[in-house]
Each structure stands twice: as C-alpha cells, then as structure tokens.
Amino acid sequence: MADSKGFSQQLPKAVIKAAKNGEIDALELIYRTYSDAAYTLALRICREPSLAQDVVQDVFIKVMKSIHSFREEGAFAGWIRRIVSNETINRIRRQNHLQLVNDEQISNLASESLFEQEWLMATRDLDSMLGKLTESARAVLVLHEIEGYSHKEIGDMFEKSESFSKVTLSRAYKALKKLADKPSSKIVSGNK
Amino acid sequence: MMHLTDEQLIARDDVNDLHLAECEHCRLKAEKLAGIRQQLQKLPTHKLPVDLWPSVKQAELTERRKHQLESSEKRAKFWQISSFALAASLLVTGVWVGVFQSSNSQVDGGLAEQVNLLIDQNKELQLQLKSRSGRELEGNFEFNRLTQELDKLDARLQRVYMQPGNLIEKNKLWSMRKILLVELNLISKDRHSIESDKKAIRI
Numbered sequence: 001m002a003d004s005k006g007f008s009q010q011l012p013k014a015v016i017k018a019a020k021n022g023e024i025d026a027l028e029l030i031y032r033t034y035s036d037a038a039y040t041l042a043l044r045i046c047r048e049p050s051l052a053q054d055v056v057q058d059v060f061i062k063v064m065k066s067i068h069s070f071r072e073e074g075a076f077a078g079w080i081r082r083i084v085s086n087e088t089i090n091r092i093r094r095q096n097h098l099q100l101v102n103d104e105q106i107s108n109l110a111s112e113s114l115f116e117q118e119w120l121m122a123t124r125d126l127d128s129m130l131g132k133l134t135e136s137a138r139a140v141l142v143l144h145e146i147e148g149y150s151h152k153e154i155g156d157m158f159e160k161s162e163s164f165s166k167v168t169l170s171r172a173y174k175a176l177k178k179l180a181d182k183p184s185s186k187i188v189s190g191n192k
Numbered sequence: 193m194m195h196l197t198d199e200q201l202i203a204r205d206d207v208n209d210l211h212l213a214e215c216e217h218c219r220l221k222a223e224k225l226a227g228i229r230q231q232l233q234k235l236p237t238h239k240l241p242v243d244l245w246p247s248v249k250q251a252e253l254t255e256r257r258k259h260q261l262e263s264s265e266k267r268a269k270f271w272q273i274s275s276f277a278l279a280a281s282l283l284v285t286g287v288w289v290g291v292f293q294s295s296n297s298q299v300d301g302g303l304a305e306q307v308n309l310l311i312d313q314n315k316e317l318q319l320q321l322k323s324r325s326g327r328e329l330e331g332n333f334e335f336n337r338l339t340q341e342l343d344k345l346d347a348r349l350q351r352v353y354m355q356p357g358n359l360i361e362k363n364k365l366w367s368m369r370k371i372l373l374v375e376l377n378l379i380s381k382d383r384h385s386i387e388s389d390k391k392a393i394r395i
C-alpha cells in the first residue's frame with residue numbers, strides 16, 4: 001500500500017469520512033498509506049530508528065484519537081505530516097538533543113561563498129552527511145528544503161522565531177559544505 | 193554591485209529575485225543551490241521495519257473501551273444519586289406513617305408493622321452504604337448494576353405509594369430493596385477493605 005510517494009498520496013474522501021466515523025478498516029488504510037512516509041520523515045530528522053518508530057506509533061494513535069477534529073477542507077496528508085513533524089521535534093526537544101542557536105550567533109552570520117562551487121554534486125552520500133549535522137540543523141533543513149514548511153511554521157514548531165529557522169538553515173548548509181569539503185571530518189562546531 | 197549573501201539566496205524574496213534577474217554571478221550560485229535542493233528531494237524513503245498497526249489498533253480499542261466505561265460510569269453515578277435521593281425522600285417524608293394509617297384490620301396491622309420494620313432496616317442499610325461508597329466503586333460493574341436495580345425498585349415503590357393500601361406489594365418491594373442494599377453493602381465493604389489494604393501496603 002504505502003510506497004515512495006509518501007505524503008503526496010491522497011486517500012478518497014469516503015475513507016476519511018469512514019475513519020472519522022470510527023471505522024477500523026478505514027483507520028488501518030490510513031496507517032498503511034502514510035506510515036512509511038511518517039517513518040521516513042521522523043527518521044530523517046532524528047536518525048534513530050527506534051525513536052522514529054516510537055514517533056510513528058504515537059502519531060497514529062494521535063491521528064485515530066483526533067481524526068474527528070480534522071477539517072476536511074485541508075489536505076489530510078498534510079495534517080498527518082504536521083503531526084509527525086511536531087511529534088518528532090517535541091521528542092528530540094524533550095531529550096535535549098537540540099542545540100539551538102542564540103541571538104548572538106544570529107547577529108554574526110553572513111557569508112557569500114557557500115554556493116560558489118558544486119560541492120554537493122561530488123558527494124555520494126548526502127544521507128550520511130545529514131546524519132552528521134546537529135539535530136536542529138538537520139530538522140530545519142529537512143522541514144524547509146524537503147517538506148516545504150516556511151520559516152515561520154518551523155519557528156512555531158520549535159517555539160522559536162522565524163529568524164531562528166533562517167539562521168539554522170544557513171548554518172546547516174555551511175555545515176554540509178564543510179562535510180563535503182572534508183568528508184572525514186566528524187562534525188561542525190556546536191554539535192552534540 | 194552588491195551581491196546576494198548566502199542567506200539571501202536561501203531565503204528568496206521578491207527583491208532578491210529582482211537582483212537574480214540582473215546578476216549572472218548570483219544566478220549561477222542560485223542554480224547550484226537549486227541542484228542541492230534537488231538532491232535533497234531525492235533522498236531515499238525508508239520502510240517502517242515493523243508493523244505498528246496492531247499496537248496502534250490496540251491503543252485505539254483500549255481508548256474506546258475506556259470511553260465507553262466512563263460514560264457508563266457517568267450513567268451509573270447519575271442513577272446512584274437519583275436513587276439515593278428518591279429513597280431518602282421516601283424515608284424522610286414519613287412514608288411509614290402512611291403505612292400505619294392505611295392499615296385498619298388486625299392482619300393489616302401485623303403486615304404494616306413488618307413493612308415498618310423493613311423501612312427501618314432499609315434506612316439503616318442505606319446509611320451504612322452511604323458512609324462506605326466512595327469513588328473507588330465508580331468503575332465496579334456489579335455495584336453499578338445493583339444501584340440501577342435499586343433505582344428501578346424505588347420507582348416501583350413510588351408508584352405503589354401513590355395508591356392507598358396494597359401493603360403486600362409494599363412489603364414485597366421493601367424486602368427486595370433490603371436484599372439489594374445488603375448486596376451493595378457487601379460489595380462496598382469488600383472494596384473498602386481492599387482499598388485500606390492497598391493503602392497499608394503502600395505505607
């Protein structure tokens with residue numbers, strides 16, 4: 001059922017309606033359709049398979065519990081994706097994994113050399129490079145560049161400002177470039 | 193010419209786009225960023241290594257049962273309160289005085305006395321129950337079932353008292369009520385001692 005199309009898959013309205021009425025088969029179909037996408041997103045951010053599985057389980061329990069409050073005018077997959085994002089961020093926040101940039105760091109940030117060469121094209125394993133970023137950097141990168149959330153939305157998820165998201169994103173790119181230049185280097189400054 | 197910073201390239205807006213339209217240098221950088229973004233989009237998806245549906249479903253069904261139980265408890269609680277209130281009103285308004293007044297023969301007199309005794313016993317049992325039943329009984333199915341029975345009986349009693357006489361029926365109903373109260377007291381007594389035992393163990 002679930003495939004690489006992830007959150008772009010759409011379920012018929014009738015399925016959502018049946019699920020809202022509490023029909024277990026419809027709820028299972030929702031799980032089967034989006035569980036891999038949810039796992040992928042959670043894993044990309046937290047990098048810990050067991051934690052990502054916990055997130056997925058909690059997310060779908062939450063989905064079952066609150067589906068009646070889902071407003072049908074919105075995108076259902078987007079609604080689930082938002083729950084996954086929030087749940088993952090909350091988990092890593094709770095575990096104190098996040099190293100958040102402070103205002104001082106925000107002010108001394110400006111660069112012009114990040115995209116002068118095609119550094120990433122030479123890198124075969126982008127996925128493992130992402131694994132070497134701080135969790136906040138990786139989370140913002142994934143949420144903004146892959147999932148398409150705005151800086152404002154990401155700021156809200158972290159209970160931080162919009163500029164927190166912007167700054168963290170450029171720091172993520174800088175860290176990625178460093179890793180691409182020196183693939184063996186373990187990690188950039190300020191990482192756990 | 194001032195070029196765009198990396199931050200401006202990442203967070204594009206209308207002003208930045210205007211610059212890009214005019215500046216080859218920045219446009220090339222923007223293309224490289226677009227290339228990176230494309231690669232990010234192509235990251236592999238992961239397959240959930242375990243089927244979590246059984247546990248998700250279990251959690252959902254447990255939640256539903258809990259919900260059902262809560263509403264049945266609420267219903268039982270309602271009956272319990274209304275039953276106590278009704279019984280209390282029957283006892284307080286001196287129903288048993290009416291019992292004597294309605295009896296005019298020797299036979300009736302004996303039966304009326306018996307009914308009177310039953311009412312007193314009901315009153316006593318009811319007080320005992322009231323002093324024992326606490327929150328810990330709310331989820332007890334048997335307790336809830338019996339209180340509902342009690343309520344039905346109270347409704348029947350009330351109907352009987354709306355008509356004169358009918359001592360035999362009154363006698364029967366008060367006896368049934370007494371048995372119910374004895375059972376309820378037994379349950380609440382057990383529960384009570386279980387709770388005290390639990391407390392004792394905790395200490």
Ligand SMILES: [Zn+2]
Pocket residue numbers: 194195196211215216217218219
């Ligand atoms: Zn320029």
